[in-house]
Amino acid sequence: MGNRILVIGTYDTKDDELSYLAARIRSQGGEVLTMDVSVLGDPRLATDWSKHDVAAEAGSNIAAAIASQNENHAMQMMASGAAALVRRLFDEGRFDGVIILGGSMGTDLALDVCAALPLGVPKYIVSTVSFSPMIPPERLAADVQMILWAGGLYGLNPVCKASLSQAAGAVLGAARAVEPPARDRPLIGMTSFGKTVLRYMVPLKPALEARGYEVAVFHATGMGGRAFECMAADGAFAAVMDFAPQELGNHLFGSAISAGPERLMAAGRRGIPQMVAPGCYDLVDLVGWHPLPERFRDSVQHAHNRLITSVVLNTAERRSLAQAICARLAQANGPVTLLMPTAGCNEWDRPGAPLHDAAGLAAFCAALVAECPANVTLQQVPGHINDAAFAEAALAVLDGWVAQGLVAPGKP
Known part of the structure; x- marks a missing residue:
């Protein structure tokens, strides 16, 4: 049964929300792995894969991202590293589904991560800009699922908890129920x-x-x-x-x-x-x-x-x-x-x-x-x-x- 869910986000600014999401997954019997894709700050607790691991996968480091003084450049570097790292971890059989939390910056990164994974891997993006016309179709993975993070711009509240708790159930349920495409016939x-x-x-x-x-x-x-x-x-x-x-x-x-x-x-x-x-x-x-x-x-x-x-x-x-x-x-x-x-x-x-x-x-x-x-x-x-x-x-x-x-x- 697929229980291992990789939770990705900027833990320096969204630690409370990401921790709530992880807790809801665990409450349903799921296992949680964590990856930090922030640049400037640090999470309250260590994640399974740190921002330094992500930057290294992109062939760079956090110091270079900060030195660029350009948030777009920094986040694209982290997106590149996160996509490569997540694909490698999936190929190694380390997780069964992925869920990524973010605003516009986090969503930009999330789209690259999901596109790096093959069809049949449960992939969920919980975003304040879900379904927005700013997201071009060519950046959407074939079977990505998006959930609007209603009321989720800053801090936990009853409105955003409703979105996050549904998302937790969705990704875990998908990981348990998915039947990946069979390869026995051309x-x-x-x-x-x-x-x-x-x-x-x-x-x-x-x-x-x-x-x-x-x-x-x-x-x-x-x-x-x-x-x-x-x-x-x-x-x-x-x-x-x-x-x-x-x-x-x-x-x-x-x-x-x-x-x-x-x-x-x-x-x-x-x-x-x-x-x-x-x-x-x-x-x-x-x-x-x-x-x-x-x-x-x-x-x-x-x-x-x-x-x-x-x-x-x-x-x-x-x-x-x-x-x-x-x-x-x-x-x-x-x-x-x-x-x-x-x-x-x-x-x-x-x-x-x-x-x-x-x-x-x-x-x-x-x-x-x-x-x-x-x-x-x-x-x-x-x-x-x-x-x-x-x-x-x-x-x-x-x-x-x-x-x-x-x-x-x-x-x-």
Whole structure:
């Protein structure tokens, strides 16, 4: 049973709060390990890993951090050291879950620490700025949990105790209950949206499982793409079917629904064989309750729900996106096949559907052909992305890679 929780924070200023959190974990039968990431002061009692241990892990020391006279520089140094130390301690099996307490400074550090840990490790951030738009999605670990530290700016009180006590139960409960991802069958990472707009995962998932693969389908609405990229960067996938890279367009055209600037990069950097298709390439998703950006005032719109409004890209924007896709795939270190369904890339753009634009689709396809780099195999698929022919083409590519020894065969 996972009982060992690593509690991290600035013990020089938040000793009372961190001690309360630790006491609540212990009261439920958990064990507590402590790490101090402060710079100027010292904790009341010694921690298991001191600020000096953290600074040394970053290749520096506390004296240098203080001498910099720059709190941002000092905290980034401590963040680097804490992330490296925590990852090493986890690899050594020293703890089962981590919880980090902080304001904006502590949260900045906490994001780096959580990003250093693999998926499946319970990781909790209790922060006065949880859920704030100042936190970019690309800094969030794939499965990080955040709890608002209500009333927690300075000192203990009944309001912040409610947050801290819930957080103590959450991290300990997660550490006890978590089922880390099994590695007994090769994993295929796939991106998609709901079945109203993209449906290829319905035939593909059982077909891949019949071949002996596990399949994880990521909802490509910002954080889903972020989780997908994070796991690809960790080498978790035997191959990827990135058939909904729409978050790249979201990022390029200024939407807040973004997986960050590194979308469509991680699998290529790791040399993971990747199939890419431009599912929903023609749409940019915007936060539905935000004012529509001026550049899209004249664009065709589709309100998916109160959270998401999609706008349709014009021909010039589609060409620009094709160039961006090809530029990213050109940097891949592994096999890449770009599947281009010539009859459309989402259910709303079929002939007769409300977002159909034959000229725009033709321009996009032509741009892909013109810009496709030498390391990418461009395969045009007659039909729509939701047709059976597309799923069959994807399976044929995978089977070919397995036959060539580029992808590990599945395990029945």
